[in-house]
Amino acid sequence: ILNVEQSPQSLHVQEGDSTNFTCSFPSSNFYALHWYRWETAKSPEALFVMTLNGDEKKKGRISATLNTKEGYSYLYIKGSQPEDSATYLCASLNQAGTALIFGKGTTLSVSS
Amino acid sequence: NAGVMQNPRHLVRRRGQEARLRCSPMKGHSHVYWYRQLPEEGLKFMVYLQKENIIDESGMPKERFSAEFPKEGPSILRIQQVVRGDSAAYFCASSPCGGPGGCEQYFGPGTRLTVT
Numbered sequence: 001i002l003n004v005e006q007s008p009q010s011l012h013v014q015e016g017d018s019t020n021f022t023c024s025f026p027s028s029n030f031y032a033l034h035w036y037r038w039e040t041a042k043s044p045e046a047l048f049v050m051t052l053n054g055d056e057k058k059k060g061r062i063s064a065t066l067n068t069k070e071g072y073s074y075l076y077i078k079g080s081q082p083e084d085s086a087t088y089l090c091a092s093l094n095q096a097g098t099a100l101i102f103g104k105g106t107t108l109s110v111s112s
Numbered sequence: 113n114a115g116v117m118q119n120p121r122h123l124v125r126r127r128g129q130e131a132r133l134r135c136s137p138m139k140g141h142s143h144v145y146w147y148r149q150l151p152e153e154g155l156k157f158m159v160y161l162q163k164e165n166i167i168d169e170s171g172m173p174k175e176r177f178s179a180e181f182p183k184e185g186p187s188i189l190r191i192q193q194v195v196r197g198d199s200a201a202y203f204c205a206s207s208p209c210g211g212p213g214g215c216e217q218y219f220g221p222g223t224r225l226t227v228t
Binding site for chain 1: 153
């Protein structure tokens with residue numbers, strides 16, 4: 001059974017703070033790691049799809065790194081803004097490469 | 113380009129009735145995934161379909177649940193003889209490709225099923 005773990009479960013920061021969260025996943029039979037952002041009352045929105053060890057991806061103030069050998073990915077948010085408040089999900093493809101297995105997410109709250 | 117559409121957004125069924133949830137993928141997407149979010153839990157994979165084929169249904173309960181994605185029309189998730197434990201939010205996602213390549217999945221707004 002593939003377990004994807006995320007930490008912390010929730011996080012509260014002040015506007016302007018930089019923050020990061022962790023996603024850990026089994027490193028064997030790795031295919032791809034996805035990050036999603038899920039705002040309340042909206043649909044999950046894809047942030048990054050990462051496949052190669054050492055991958056670094058960036059979208060505005062959000063970036064992510066991937067270590068497939070040790071089975072973890074970090075998501076960084078630089079200079080958090082209130083609009084960054086959301087739940088951030090990571091997911092790894094299952095061994096068959098056919099399904100995304102999601103972690104429970106990290107809920108970020110940014111206060112102004 | 114319209115996003116993934118799901119309907120209805122809210123569905124109330126009495127125990128024993130059938131629930132039919134519809135998902136229209138984004139234009140050009142032939143891969144559809146269904147996920148379920150039970151109260152206080154994360155998203156759980158249910159089934160992956162490609163036009164007219166079920167590719168992976170390892171997350172589907174063995175009984176009462178079925179899914180299809182016909183050549184024409186939306187994908188349907190069907191739950192027969194619903195029970196209270198089926199109350200959940202059901203999300204559909206579509207993708208232009210599938211398999212280990214890791215294409216982005218685009219999610220619909222979900223259908224919230226309540227069984228009374």
